[in-house]
Amino acid sequence: MALPSVKIEISKLSKSYETKKGVVRVLDDVSFSVYENEFLVILGPGQCGKTVLLNTIADIEQPDSGSVSFNGDSSVGFVFQRYALFNWKTVIKNVETPLRYRGASAEECTATARKYLDLVGLKDFESAYPAQLSGGMKQRVAIARAYTSGSDTIIMDEPFGALDAQTRYQMEEEVLKLRKTEKATVIFVTNNIEEAIYLGDRILLFSDKPSHIVNEFVPELPRPRNRTSPEFMALRDEITAQMDLSL
Amino acid sequence: MNKSNRITDMLLPVISVMFVLALWWFASSQNDVLAGPVETLERFIELIEHPKMGIPLYVHVLSSFYRIMVAFIFASVIGVSLGVAFGVLPTFKRIMWPVFSILRPLPPLAWIPLIVLWVGTSGDASKIIIIFIGIVMAVIINTFAGISHTDEMLLDAGRTLGASKWQILTDITLPNSIPVILAGLKTGLSTGWMSLVAAEMMVVDNGIGFLINDSMQYYDTALDFVGIILVALSSSLLTLLLNLLERRLCPWLYLQSK
Numbered sequence: 001m002a003l004p005s006v007k008i009e010i011s012k013l014s015k016s017y018e019t020k021k022g023v024v025r026v027l028d029d030v031s032f033s034v035y036e037n038e039f040l041v042i043l044g045p046g047q048c049g050k051t052v053l054l055n056t057i058a059d060i061e062q063p064d065s066g067s068v069s070f071n072g073d074s075s076v077g078f079v080f081q082r083y084a085l086f087n088w089k090t091v092i093k094n095v096e097t098p099l100r101y102r103g104a105s106a107e108e109c110t111a112t113a114r115k116y117l118d119l120v121g122l123k124d125f126e127s128a129y130p131a132q133l134s135g136g137m138k139q140r141v142a143i144a145r146a147y148t149s150g151s152d153t154i155i156m157d158e159p160f161g162a163l164d165a166q167t168r169y170q171m172e173e174e175v176l177k178l179r180k181t182e183k184a185t186v187i188f189v190t191n192n193i194e195e196a197i198y199l200g201d202r203i204l205l206f207s208d209k210p211s212h213i214v215n216e217f218v219p220e221l222p223r224p225r226n227r228t229s230p231e232f233m234a235l236r237d238e239i240t241a242q243m244d245l246s247l
Numbered sequence: 248m249n250k251s252n253r254i255t256d257m258l259l260p261v262i263s264v265m266f267v268l269a270l271w272w273f274a275s276s277q278n279d280v281l282a283g284p285v286e287t288l289e290r291f292i293e294l295i296e297h298p299k300m301g302i303p304l305y306v307h308v309l310s311s312f313y314r315i316m317v318a319f320i321f322a323s324v325i326g327v328s329l330g331v332a333f334g335v336l337p338t339f340k341r342i343m344w345p346v347f348s349i350l351r352p353l354p355p356l357a358w359i360p361l362i363v364l365w366v367g368t369s370g371d372a373s374k375i376i377i378i379f380i381g382i383v384m385a386v387i388i389n390t391f392a393g394i395s396h397t398d399e400m401l402l403d404a405g406r407t408l409g410a411s412k413w414q415i416l417t418d419i420t421l422p423n424s425i426p427v428i429l430a431g432l433k434t435g436l437s438t439g440w441m442s443l444v445a446a447e448m449m450v451v452d453n454g455i456g457f458l459i460n461d462s463m464q465y466y467d468t469a470l471d472f473v474g475i476i477l478v479a480l481s482s483s484l485l486t487l488l489l490n491l492l493e494r495r496l497c498p499w500l501y502l503q504s505k
């Protein structure tokens with residue numbers, strides 16, 4: 001098998017914020033590579049700087065030092081923690097937004113948006129408004145919108161953090177299903193160890209801030225993964241132990 | 248909402264209006280100068296049959312409507328544009344905001360002498376300018392507030408979806424601000440009515456304010472009440488139209504959530 005090629009090279013990122021309580025160092029010399037078409041999970045405790053890291057990769061924020069370089073297309077489809085849907089647009093208009101910005105024809109917008117709405121199981125809701133949807137459905141819209149942008153990198157920032165356990169499991173299946181049809185490099189952030197192991201090709205465990213990488217895990221578990229298998233639980237225990245240590 | 252609740256909801260406004268009418272009637276019966284509801288209605292009919300100075304009542308009402316509508320349209324366009332400019336052009340804001348802050352709290356009527364010197368008393372221009380000043384301030388403030396308080400996350404979402412600065416403004420910031428802008432238009436409209444009546448009282452030739460002013464000269468309190476009720480009805484009508492516009496422009500604000 002050929003060596004995986006690097007999609008994003010993150011090198012020596014550091015970031016601090018001035019606050020009333022003084023300077024808070026959030027990212028501390030963070031370096032890692034993201035490989036083409038992998039499903040990379042970033043796992044870390046709350047407030048450790050995961051969102052700051054993702055925003056830096058997506059060019060929403062600038063680091064104090066260090067760099068992010070993409071091999072090829074540097075646009076990203078971003079799924080935000082708090083949905084970030086446009087309340088004044090219907091579901092389908094939300095999903096076709098990135099195509100409209102690019103000046104695509106009305107037919108192309110509709111056709112592509114329908115395709116992704118169908119993939120996330122929302123084709124009957126295209127003329128609903130976000131306010132009429134449940135949390136899980138809103139995040140499906142946001143995921144469809146991220147994929148519609150056509151970027152070959154998808155970043156998801158704790159997308160299921162606000163959902164109940166049952167909906168969360170369903171959404172995890174949706175994300176894995178999309179992996180089968182849509183070629184993309186996915187960076188998925190979570191603070192949930194089980195979710196990380198269930199989804200990730202590779203897991204980077206981050207420390208509390210100032211945040212750095214504590215360890216890397218590559219779950220050698222066949223898919224679909226079984227959350228109750230001894231191997232799954234062993235890995236969960238191992239990561240839990242290291243997460244506690246780093247706090 | 249259950250049925251008895253809905254009936255209560257419909258009855259309560261009727262009851263409160265009846266109560267005010269009863270108070271009015273009682274107060275007028277204790278006092279020779281103050282006209283009551285019945286005299287006001289008679290005065291209204293008399294005004295239709297025998298127009299004051301040959302100007303039919305509907306002409307007064309239409310003149311007032313015309314002035315407020317023209318002022319309102321100008322104030323909407325100019326107010327939204329200035330509010331957007333304050334929101335997106337930092338240098339413009341730094342230069343013009345102090346000027347705006349000085350002008351904003353001034354009562355529109357303070358401008359009357361200047362405006363009369365400038366455009367004269369005859370015709371609609373002087374009144375329209377005063378009403379415009381009354382409306383435009385609220386529109387500017389609300390548009391600016393809506394534009395500058397847009398959730399940062401929505402802007403980030405727009406950028407990652409490939410929006411240009413112009414697209415961020417027209418496709419995200421502005422539509423997101425529509426409810427706040429409409430609230431500004433509503434506030435502006437009520438200030439507009441105040442300015443209208445005052446302007447028509449001071450720069451006299453016709454309009455509802457003219458009738459009210461006339462009532463003062465002749466201690467004709469029934470005529471004053473006719474004017475007051477006409478203003479109340481007209482402004483309710485315009486507010487109703489704005490609410491309908493809001494339902495059309497912002498269907499997402501009127502949804503039953505899941």
Ligand SMILES: Nc1ncnc2c1ncn2[C@@H]1O[C@H](COP(=O)(O)OP(=O)(O)O)[C@@H](O)[C@H]1O
Pocket residue numbers: 017018019024026044045046047048049050051052053209
């Ligand atoms: N714009 C900002 N100004 C000041 N502090 C910030 C800012 N953005 C993030 N931080 C701080 O950085 C830390 C990490 O935040 P974040 O990346 O949101 O954590 P999480 O891992 O939960 O996503 C937090 O302590 C937060 O207070």
Ligand SMILES: [Mg+2]
Pocket residue numbers: 050051052081157158
């Ligand atoms: Mg976060």
